[in-house]
Amino acid sequence: MLEVTNLSAGYGKVEVLHGLSIRIKPGQLVTLIGSNGAGKTTTLRALSGMIQPTAGSIKLRDTEIAGLNTHQVTKLGLAHSPEGRRVFSTLSVRDNLELGAFPRLTGARPKGDVQADIKRMFDMFPRLGERRDQLAGTLSGGEQQMLAMGRALMLNPDVLLLDEPSMGLAPKLVEDVFKTIRTLKQAKTTMLLVEQFAAAALDVADYGYVLENGRLSTEGEASKLRDDPAVKAAYLGQAH
Amino acid sequence: MDILAQLVVSGITVGMIYAVIAFGYQLTFATSETLNFGQGEALMVGALVGLTTINFLIGLNLGTLSAYLLMLPVIMAFGLLQGSIVEFLGVRKAIAIKSEAGWIMATIAIGIIIKNLAENIWGRDALKFPSPLAEASLQIGPVRIQPMEIAIVVGALLLMLAVELFNRRSIYGKAVVATANDRDAAGLMGINTKSVITFSYALSSMAAAFAGVLVAPITLTGASMGAVLGLKAFAVAIIGGLSSGIGLIVGGLILGITENLTGYYISSGYKDVPGLVLLLLVLSLKPSGLFGKATIKKV
Numbered sequence: 416m417l418e419v420t421n422l423s424a425g426y427g428k429v430e431v432l433h434g435l436s437i438r439i440k441p442g443q444l445v446t447l448i449g450s451n452g453a454g455k456t457t458t459l460r461a462l463s464g465m466i467q468p469t470a471g472s473i474k475l476r477d478t479e480i481a482g483l484n485t486h487q488v489t490k491l492g493l494a495h496s497p498e499g500r501r502v503f504s505t506l507s508v509r510d511n512l513e514l515g516a517f518p519r520l521t522g523a524r525p526k527g528d529v530q531a532d533i534k535r536m537f538d539m540f541p542r543l544g545e546r547r548d549q550l551a552g553t554l555s556g557g558e559q560q561m562l563a564m565g566r567a568l569m570l571n572p573d574v575l576l577l578d579e580p581s582m583g584l585a586p587k588l589v590e591d592v593f594k595t596i597r598t599l600k601q602a603k604t605t606m607l608l609v610e611q612f613a614a615a616a617l618d619v620a621d622y623g624y625v626l627e628n629g630r631l632s633t634e635g636e637a638s639k640l641r642d643d644p645a646v647k648a649a650y651l652g653q654a655h
Numbered sequence: 656m657d658i659l660a661q662l663v664v665s666g667i668t669v670g671m672i673y674a675v676i677a678f679g680y681q682l683t684f685a686t687s688e689t690l691n692f693g694q695g696e697a698l699m700v701g702a703l704v705g706l707t708t709i710n711f712l713i714g715l716n717l718g719t720l721s722a723y724l725l726m727l728p729v730i731m732a733f734g735l736l737q738g739s740i741v742e743f744l745g746v747r748k749a750i751a752i753k754s755e756a757g758w759i760m761a762t763i764a765i766g767i768i769i770k771n772l773a774e775n776i777w778g779r780d781a782l783k784f785p786s787p788l789a790e791a792s793l794q795i796g797p798v799r800i801q802p803m804e805i806a807i808v809v810g811a812l813l814l815m816l817a818v819e820l821f822n823r824r825s826i827y828g829k830a831v832v833a834t835a836n837d838r839d840a841a842g843l844m845g846i847n848t849k850s851v852i853t854f855s856y857a858l859s860s861m862a863a864a865f866a867g868v869l870v871a872p873i874t875l876t877g878a879s880m881g882a883v884l885g886l887k888a889f890a891v892a893i894i895g896g897l898s899s900g901i902g903l904i905v906g907g908l909i910l911g912i913t914e915n916l917t918g919y920y921i922s923s924g925y926k927d928v929p930g931l932v933l934l935l936l937v938l939s940l941k942p943s944g945l946f947g948k949a950t951i952k953k954v
Contacts, residue, residue: 465839485842494843501840503833513826514833518845520826570845 416441416605417462417493417574422471422481424461430469431457433629439574439622442603444596446637448613448650449626455609456498458626459576462607463495464488476573490523494572498579500563504552508543511551511562512536515569527571536565539598557588564595568604575599575606582611593619613650617641625650657797662915668804668873670904670911671811675866676888677895677903678815679859684897685835686848686855689746689758693766694863695885697737699878700769701864702871703777705730706784713785723787723868730864738860741765742853750852766885773878781875788872807869814865815900818858831855887927890934896947906945909933 417439425431431454439445447455460466462473464485473481480488489495494515503511512533518524537544540561546554551562560580567575577596581589589612596619599606610616617623620637625646633646640646676698680690691697708729712722745761748754788802822828833841834851841848867881874880887910895906910930918926937945 463843465842484847485839486845486847489843489845497840497843501837501843503836503840505836506829506832510829510832514829514841514844514846517826517830523845566844 416443416476417607418472418474419462420472420474422458422461422468422473424457424466424468424471426457426466431629432461434471435626435629435631437607437624437631439605439607441605443622444600444604444606444608444620446608446610446613446616446620446623447626448610448616448623450650451611453626454629455626456578457629459495459497459578459607459609462488462576463493465495489570490518492524492570492573493576494567494570494574495576496563496567496578496580498582500556500559502551502554502559502562502566504550506551507548508551508554508562509533509547511566512543512569515566516571518570524571529569532569532571536568539595540565557584557591560584560588560592561595564592568599573605575604577606577608579609579611581615589615613646614641617651658919659916660796661798662919663912664798664800665804666912666915667908668807668911669914670891670907670909671808672866672870672884672907673888673891673910674895674903674907675811675814675862675869676884677892677907678818678900679862679866680889680892681897681900681903682818682855682859682862683742683852684892686831686838687746687750687852689750690762691738691741691746691766691856691859692759692762692889693741693769693885694859694888695881695883696766696769696773697734697741697860697863697881698867698870698884699876699881700737700773700867701730701734701860702784702867702876702880703773703782703878704733705864705868705871706777706782706876709785719785720787723785726868727865730868731861734861734864735857737769737864738857739853741860742856746852746856747849766881770878770881777876777878779878781877781880784868784871784874784876786872801873803872807873810869811866814862815904818862819900887930890930892944893934894937894945896944898948899944899946902944902946 419435419437421434421436423430423432423434435458447458449455461468464483468481472479475491475493478491480491516529519526519529542558543561543565580592593615608616617637617640623637623640624631625633676694679694683690705726708726709722712725713719741762745765746758749757786803788806792799792801822832830846831851833844834846834848838848891903891906891910895902913929914926917929
């Protein structure tokens with residue numbers, strides 16, 4: 416579904432990613448783990464065109480998307496729930512969700528039933544349903560995270576990128592977020608999850624990549640990575 | 656007392672014109688944090704194109720009112736086009752390279768070029784603009800009001816209301832608000848934020864052109880009509896706050912009314928002073944404007 420080959424990217428003259436290759440099959444949940452500053456967020460930003468790759472190829476289905484602008488990549492079916500949520504604070508919860516379907520409402524993607532999908536989001540995230548007319552800026556951090564994920568799902572994406580969905584949330588809410596991710600996985604949503612909670616991410620994922628200083632150091636079945644002594648020592652907080 | 660009421664009423668008229676022009680500043684500032692310093696010239700050229708159009712239509716044996724109404728869509732389309740050109744030539748590149756000041760000089764330069772062009776096409780003299788409504792004043796209570804003055808207030812409010820409705824109700828309007836909220840996140844929704852910024856410039860010049868043909872029948876039209884209006888509307892935008900719609904109307908009214916009162920009770924030579932003093936006061940006491948929300952700029 417998404418095939419990344421030798422991707423390099425960075426900010427200005429500073430290269431952050433040095434030739435990553437990542438593959439995500441349809442319906443698969445792949446996670447990208449690594450320490451702070453390893454380049455996880457940068458990878459997602461390069462995939463969705465928020466920064467332009469300096470080398471390499473990104474294929475969504477069979478379309479080359481490297482070098483396209485963000486809005487073009489989105490219209491082709493890549494949804495990105497960004498780090499820090501970035502909800503539209505002066506718009507209502509409902510309007511935020513509707514904007515997630517912007518390409519569908521403007522003819523760039525098959526329309527389907529947008530209103531029914533909004534309702535589906537309210538079923539999936541009841542808190543959002545209760546607050547549908549509230550401005551997104553007045554939501555709590557956890558609710559904003561739900562909204563950011565719901566908004567991305569409104570695209571009916573081929574691939575969903577999730578950047579640190581648990582960041583800054585209380586433990587109970589982190590659990591909720593992972594519960595949602597499990598639900599999406601059961602619904603065969605193709606996802607790339609970037610997480611600081613490596614253990615939780617590997618628990619839910621099918622496959623994992625470990626990113627170190629802009630290079631992939633290890634990859635494998637998530638269950639195998641979880642038992643890999645080197646991964647354990649570095650990312651799972653178990654030294655022995 | 657009657658004179659006071661009279662001065663306030665004409666102050667309201669002028670103030671609404673300031674508010675519409677300031678509204679144009681607000682539209683582009685929201686989406687791009689830049690503004691068109693040639694906004695006054697956009698008003699002027701809109702009014703002059705309107706003048707040529709309405710005279711042409713009157714030449715076709717149309718009544719003044721129907722000619723005026725037919726002219727409105729023409730100058731609005733002209734404003735949209737003119738604003739898009741300003742954005743394309745003066746602002747787009749500056750935003751792309753995150754230039755802090757390039758767009759300032761560029762929009763001023765385009766404004767000067769437009770003014771010179773207008774002087775050569777329409778001459779330097781002030782021209783009379785046919786009034787679509789009766790020019791005789793109506794006596795309402797203690798004050799005399801020209802019908803066109805009422806039309807200015809109504810037209811200005813309608814324009815701002817229409818844009819507000821578009822922003823709240825239509826998906827494209829919501830895309831504009833989303834872009835104003837967070838440009839990167841709007842891009843992630845599949846919104847072409849560059850087009851949104853071009854559109855906001857187009858809309859901004861459209862508002863200016865509309866303000867131009869609103870005010871033209873009660874003043875005169877000419878190449879030099881824009882500069883002062885543009886500058887005062889800028890003061891209104893600062894006083895009211897660049898993020899608040901109500902602020903613009905209140906700011907416009909404050910400036911329009913104080914100008915008139917000072918002009919009459921003190922001296923017309925000091926007409927511009929109180930507004931500018933107010934501007935300085937606002938800048939030193941509440942820099943985000945009377946109704947503005949202070950925004951924290953993340954670097």
